[in-house]
Amino acid sequence: MFDGYTTSEVMSIFAMQGFAGLSLFSVFVLMALGLAIIFGQMGVINMAHGEFMILGAYTTYLTSGFFQSYLPSLFGGYFFIAMILAFLVCAALGALVEWLMIRRLYHRPLDTLLATWGLSLIMQQAYRSIFGAREVGVELPEWMLGAFNVTDLVQLPINGLFVMIIALLIAGGLYLLMYRSGYGTKVRAVVQNRPMAEAVGINSAGIDRATFALGCGIAGVAGAAFTMIGSTGPSSGQAYIVDTFLIVVFGGAQSLIGTIVSAFGISQAQSTMEFFMGGSMAKVLTLLVVVGILMLRPEGLMALKVRR
Amino acid sequence: MNNSALSKWFVSREGVYYLLLALLLVVILPLVLDPFRLNMVGKYLTYAFVALGLVMCWGKAGILSLGQGVFFGLGGYCMAMFLKLEASSPENTAIQSTPGIPDFMDWNQLTELPWFWEPFHSFSFTLLAVIGVPVLLAFIIGFAMFTRRVGGVYFAIITQAIAAILTILIIGQQGFTGGINGITDLQTLNGWDIRTDEARTTLYFICVGMLFLCLFVARLVQNRKLGRILMAMNAQENRVRFSGYDVAAFKIFVFCLAAAFAGVGGAMFTLLVGFMSPSFIGIVASIEMVIFCALGGRLSILGAVYGALIVNAAKSGFSESFPELWPFAMGALFIGVVLAFPDGLAGLYRSYVMPLEDRLFRRDKDKGAPVAGTAASKPAAANENDDEPVIDNYSPEKS
Numbered sequence: 001m002f003d004g005y006t007t008s009e010v011m012s013i014f015a016m017q018g019f020a021g022l023s024l025f026s027v028f029v030l031m032a033l034g035l036a037i038i039f040g041q042m043g044v045i046n047m048a049h050g051e052f053m054i055l056g057a058y059t060t061y062l063t064s065g066f067f068q069s070y071l072p073s074l075f076g077g078y079f080f081i082a083m084i085l086a087f088l089v090c091a092a093l094g095a096l097v098e099w100l101m102i103r104r105l106y107h108r109p110l111d112t113l114l115a116t117w118g119l120s121l122i123m124q125q126a127y128r129s130i131f132g133a134r135e136v137g138v139e140l141p142e143w144m145l146g147a148f149n150v151t152d153l154v155q156l157p158i159n160g161l162f163v164m165i166i167a168l169l170i171a172g173g174l175y176l177l178m179y180r181s182g183y184g185t186k187v188r189a190v191v192q193n194r195p196m197a198e199a200v201g202i203n204s205a206g207i208d209r210a211t212f213a214l215g216c217g218i219a220g221v222a223g224a225a226f227t228m229i230g231s232t233g234p235s236s237g238q239a240y241i242v243d244t245f246l247i248v249v250f251g252g253a254q255s256l257i258g259t260i261v262s263a264f265g266i267s268q269a270q271s272t273m274e275f276f277m278g279g280s281m282a283k284v285l286t287l288l289v290v291v292g293i294l295m296l297r298p299e300g301l302m303a304l305k306v307r308r
Numbered sequence: 309m310n311n312s313a314l315s316k317w318f319v320s321r322e323g324v325y326y327l328l329l330a331l332l333l334v335v336i337l338p339l340v341l342d343p344f345r346l347n348m349v350g351k352y353l354t355y356a357f358v359a360l361g362l363v364m365c366w367g368k369a370g371i372l373s374l375g376q377g378v379f380f381g382l383g384g385y386c387m388a389m390f391l392k393l394e395a396s397s398p399e400n401t402a403i404q405s406t407p408g409i410p411d412f413m414d415w416n417q418l419t420e421l422p423w424f425w426e427p428f429h430s431f432s433f434t435l436l437a438v439i440g441v442p443v444l445l446a447f448i449i450g451f452a453m454f455t456r457r458v459g460g461v462y463f464a465i466i467t468q469a470i471a472a473i474l475t476i477l478i479i480g481q482q483g484f485t486g487g488i489n490g491i492t493d494l495q496t497l498n499g500w501d502i503r504t505d506e507a508r509t510t511l512y513f514i515c516v517g518m519l520f521l522c523l524f525v526a527r528l529v530q531n532r533k534l535g536r537i538l539m540a541m542n543a544q545e546n547r548v549r550f551s552g553y554d555v556a557a558f559k560i561f562v563f564c565l566a567a568a569f570a571g572v573g574g575a576m577f578t579l580l581v582g583f584m585s586p587s588f589i590g591i592v593a594s595i596e597m598v599i600f601c602a603l604g605g606r607l608s609i610l611g612a613v614y615g616a617l618i619v620n621a622a623k624s625g626f627s628e629s630f631p632e633l634w635p636f637a638m639g640a641l642f643i644g645v646v647l648a649f650p651d652g653l654a655g656l657y658r659s660y661v662m663p664l665e666d667r668l669f670r671r672d673k674d675k676g677a678p679v680a681g682t683a684a685s686k687p688a689a690a691n692e693n694d695d696e697p698v699i700d701n702y703s704p705e706k707s
Contacts, residue, residue: 045461104647109461110372111646114602117595118642125635242472242591245465280480287473291466295452298462 013275021271023160023229026167028263030222031240032247033174034215036259039248041191041211044102044112048120049244050237052094052216055123056086056223057232058131064138064227076141079224083166086220094216098209106208120238127234135233144228163225170221171260178256187211246290252300262301266290321665325610326523333516343505350512350580352620353519357573359600359612360519360526361566366598367606368535369562370542371459375467376570377594378474379442381584383571385478385485386441388584389425390434391494391502411493416483425484431498438575439568446567450560457556459545468591475590490585494578502579515576519613522569526609529565538562599638602645605654614653 005013035049046052063082067075097119105112140159147157178184189197190204198204226232247266251258266286273282294300317323337349358376366372398408406419413421427433449470453463478485486492494502501507529535541548541555549555578584587593596619604615619641626634649655 039461043461045465101643101647108646108650110366110370110464111650113372113374113461113464114595114598115643115646118639118644118646120639121635121642122639125632125639128635129632238591242469246469249462249465278480280476284473284477284480287469287476291469291473294462294466295449295456295458298453298456298458 014272017272017275018268019156019160021268022164024271025264025267026160026163027222027226027229027240028244028247028267029167029171029260030225031219031244032251032259032263033171033256034218034222035244036248036251036256037174037178037187037218038212038215040255041187042102042106042208043109044106044212045109045116045245046212046215047113047116047241048097048123049216049219050239050241051120051123051127052090052219052237053223053226053240054127054232054234054237055093056090056220057227057236058127058136058223059086059089059220060224060227061131061136061138061232068139076143079141079144079228083221083224086224087217088220090220090223091213091217095209095213097216098212102212103205103208124234124238131234133234135231135236137231138227140228159228163228166221166225170218171256174218175256183207183210242287246287246294250290250294250300255300258301329610329613330520333519334513338509338512343509346512347508347580348624349617349621350508350515351577352617353512353515353613354573354577354580355597355600355620356519356613356616357522357576358566358570358597359604359616360522360609361569362598362601363604363606363609363612364526364529364538364569365562365566366601367608368530368542369538369559371559371563372464372598373467373563373566374464374591374595374598375469375471376566376597377589377591378467378471379446379567379570380574380577380593380597381474381478381586381589382442382445383438383574384578384584384588385491385574386428386434386437386571387575387578388491388494389428390431391497391578392491393425393428394497395493395495410486410491412486412489412491413483418483422484439571442567442571442574443564446564447560450563451556454556454559454563459559468594471589471591471594475586478586478589486585488586490583490587492583492585494582497579503582508580511576511579515580518572518576522572523609523613525565526569529562530609534558534561596638599642599645603641603652605652605657607651608654611652611654618653 031049031053034052035046038044038046038049060079060082063085064075064078067078067081071078101115101119102112105115144159144162148161178187186197186202186207189200189202190207194204223232223237226236230236243266247263248259250266251260251262269289270282270286273285276282277285333353338346341349358380361379362373362376392410396408396410401407401409401411401414404411404414406414409418409421428437449467453459453466458466479488481487496502502511529538537548537553537558541553541558545555574584574588577588600616600619601612602615603619604611604613622637623634626637645652651658
């Protein structure tokens with residue numbers, strides 16, 4: 001498989017593909033973190049998570065259009081506004097969905113799966129009616145174009161780096177929120193033992209809604225980041241959903257570190273193999289390995305040990 | 309069942325439901341529909357096989373598989389491979405650079421038939437594979453997952469991933485599988501042209517016959533102790549386990565049964581439609597199959613047939629006139645069936661139409677019930693009207 005490449009070329013292929021993998025990793029992490037906190041706390045699988053991400057992407061698209069026409073002088077900084085807007089829009093919709101639908105289904109996790117799938121169909125078709133079936137892209141501000149030349153052979157694009165930094169910042173922020181704040185303590189209490197958490201006076205229904213909204217909000221930020229490295233279409237979200245589920249399950253459902261580790265492993269494996277055997281086989285092989293490991297070790301990489 | 313018991317069953321309420329369905333499928337629809345529409349109904353019915361499998365697997369035993377399209381597709385591809393080989397005889401494919409192999413292989417510069425295509429020259433092997441391949445895969449998945457006590461949402465996600473893997477694999481390996489176009493241009497089955505209207509009508513009746521066969525197998529499973537254990541497992545898995553039953557074995561069994569039904573459905577699909585492609589396997593197709601089952605009523609064997617018919621007919625109807633509205637309707641259906649009527653049409657029927665029936669046919673019912681009670685042993689009496697069993701202790705709010 002390495003025939004015809006010199007050692008230094010192989011090394012730079014690995015470095016570049018590794019970096020391409022890191023961009024994929026950033027999107028995966030942002031999506032998977034949102035999914036993981038929802039699934040970890042409530043056991044709910046949100047099939048519409050990809051569509052929430054795309055909602056964030058469309059929010060960014062609209063914001064960039066707004067800045068282009070009305071505030072061209074501030075265009076360089078629109079992304080930060082867009083990110084906040086994407087978070088707010090998605091979190092608000094998430095809270096609404098939780099209130100209308102999800103909270104009635106907490107005792108039937110399989111049914112949530114179907115209901116959120118229905119939601120995803122509706123959202124997809126809504127995007128198609130509003131934004132058209134064609135993919136849209138945002139214009140990047142100038143400072144995000146170009147690339148760092150690390151060596152002659154290795155180039156790292158700035159937008160990819162930027163997205164990665166955002167992913168790391170969000171992951172760090174989420175860690176602080178979960179392990180260093182009052183809200184996080186309550187969430188972890190509910191995850192470990194819901195009846196006891198309720199017994200000591202934690203409003204678990206409120207925590208559920210906040211967590212669902214937070215997860216959807218992070219999906220929105222993922223969407224904003226996604227526009228930096230790819231174009232957005234009505235069904236772009238669906239392409240990521242299976243991978244993201246596997247990442248969450250593979251990492252161990254209630255472990256944020258596990259989610260990040262598995263996102264890293266899966267995205268790196270996929271993008272490195274992609275170069276040598278083509279996209280579809282790389283994906284098949286990665287998914288097969290993950291499914292195989294999950295069959296042998298269903299609790300995932302890092303399982304939270306709680307008494308059930 | 310001896311002769312008199314059989315005739316008594318036919319006048320029981322459940323027997324009448326089956327007769328009505330048979331009347332609809334065998335007499336009414338063939339009379340009122342032209343061959344093209346009838347063929348479409350046949351296509352919808354092939355999905356009823358899958359929905360029936362889901363009733364057993366998801367409704368009764370509580371195992372939600374989002375990858376039933378995989379088994380449907382495997383059955384369909386097995387049949388398609390046989391038909392394709394028959395269609396690519398050396399005489400038919402003389403213009404190819406390698407005559408005697410399917411056309412898409414020739415386009416992809418393959419010069420000989422891959423090894424896994426070889427056995428599909430034999431019709432008997434194909435018939436075996438239509439059921440055998442899906443069941444084998446279901447057994448492997450089921451064995452790996454259920455003996456490790458993986459279930460619920462995890463199982464659903466894994467089966468969905470398997471659907472994704474198979475689709476990507478088939479699309480990626482164009483030379484071996486026909487890629488995204490699938491296996492097309494199928495012509496004859498053992499020399500019998502399957503594209504004519506007469507052949508399609510015959511195939512429709514074969515499909516209905518197979519469907520009733522599967523319905524009776526499902527009913528048999530449901531009314532035995534086996535079916536009771538499946539239901540018990542769904543409600544209180546640990547109690548069943550502590551009573552000494554091997555829960556994993558029962559789960560593997562019902563998952564394989566569902567896979568077998570889906571495989572048969574897939575093979576009939578290929579015969580009726582004339583091609584097979586990865587679009588009937590993937591994530592979206594697989595999860596749509598769940599809604600056929602959910603709309604009919606996840607606990608109702610006959611409901612599966614009506615669910616598949618109604619959803620697919622609505623889909624064709626909408627797609628012809630308002631294609632952009634269909635996803636909204638489908639989404640609303642998913643949400644509605646879960647939130648508003650979790651027992652589907654069968655549940656609505658039981659709570660609104662059945663009391664009416666009782667009032668109308670009061671005398672019939674009085675006569676019918678004791679007959680069914682005396683004809684069989686005590687447990688069978690409890691099973692009366694078992695097509696739509698009312699399980700009092702079934703509560704979705706299990707932990």
